[in-house]
Amino acid sequence: MWDNAPLLRTLANFLFGLSLVLMLYGAVRYVLRLPVFPLNTVALSVAPQQVPVELLERVVREQVRGNFFSVDMKRARLAFEQLPWVRKVSVRRKFPWSLEVELEEHVALARWNGVALVNTHGEVFTVPRENDITAQVLPAFIGQPDTSAQMAKLYVELSRTLQPLQQQVAQMSLSPRFAWQARLGNGMVLELGREQMQQRMARFVEVYPYSLATLAGDVTHVDLRYRNGFAARLPNGLAVQKKQASGNKV
Numbered sequence: 001m002w003d004n005a006p007l008l009r010t011l012a013n014f015l016f017g018l019s020l021v022l023m024l025y026g027a028v029r030y031v032l033r034l035p036v037f038p039l040n041t042v043a044l045s046v047a048p049q050q051v052p053v054e055l056l057e058r059v060v061r062e063q064v065r066g067n068f069f070s071v072d073m074k075r076a077r078l079a080f081e082q083l084p085w086v087r088k089v090s091v092r093r094k095f096p097w098s099l100e101v102e103l104e105e106h107v108a109l110a111r112w113n114g115v116a117l118v119n120t121h122g123e124v125f126t127v128p129r130e131n132d133i134t135a136q137v138l139p140a141f142i143g144q145p146d147t148s149a150q151m152a153k154l155y156v157e158l159s160r161t162l163q164p165l166q167q168q169v170a171q172m173s174l175s176p177r178f179a180w181q182a183r184l185g186n187g188m189v190l191e192l193g194r195e196q197m198q199q200r201m202a203r204f205v206e207v208y209p210y211s212l213a214t215l216a217g218d219v220t221h222v223d224l225r226y227r228n229g230f231a232a233r234l235p236n237g238l239a240v241q242k243k244q245a246s247g248n249k250v
Helices: 005-032 053-063 073-081 148-165 197-211
Strands: 041-044 086-094 098-105 108-112 116-119 140-142 169-174 180-184 189-193 221-223 231-233 239-241
Touching: 053 073, 073 086, 073 098, 108 148, 116 148, 140 148, 148 169, 148 180, 148 197, 189 197
Parallel strands: 041 098, 108 140, 140 169, 189 221
Antiparallel strands: 086 098, 108 116, 169 180, 180 189, 221 231, 231 239
């Protein structure tokens, strides 16, 4: 090997090239870490509505370290994502010397089983009690595991159907047998069953002004699980049954 001049020249050139690459790499790392590339600003693309400003400032002070080139973007993003009310975060460098943070906040749609919240995407999330700053009164979802998206979708559909009656769903329940029940803002409970929930609600809304409107303050419970009608129950236990509600429940 040692008397093979071409091989030695090739090896020498390789070692020289490797040394040069390592030197350049080290030089670039050194230059990029110099204080001449300071990170001057961390800006939010949109002002937060739910996330406390003091928590955002704490993340910037404690987790955003380094200069414009050396800052750990993944660490910064994960730190912002741990804040209450934050759903998604995007962090990117913005020339000349700043970071731009884009926060997507949870928009609360309902309360979930009394211990959490459901957002408008049907996702369950939690916030510490001191950060639960939801101003509006939210409906209550009582459901089974992994059904929050299904409940959110049906809630939106039922709310749209109820608009002619100027009523809202105050509570929606899904039993272990996957039977649906809705309680309206006036206290009336509607049994929707396990299928065709939206169609049953639409049928109820269509006939309500002609059948139950005069008894609205007295009706406590309405069973919509009939093929062609429904039955209503009064506080004294009496039943008001639509004539066409004589079909079997489904």
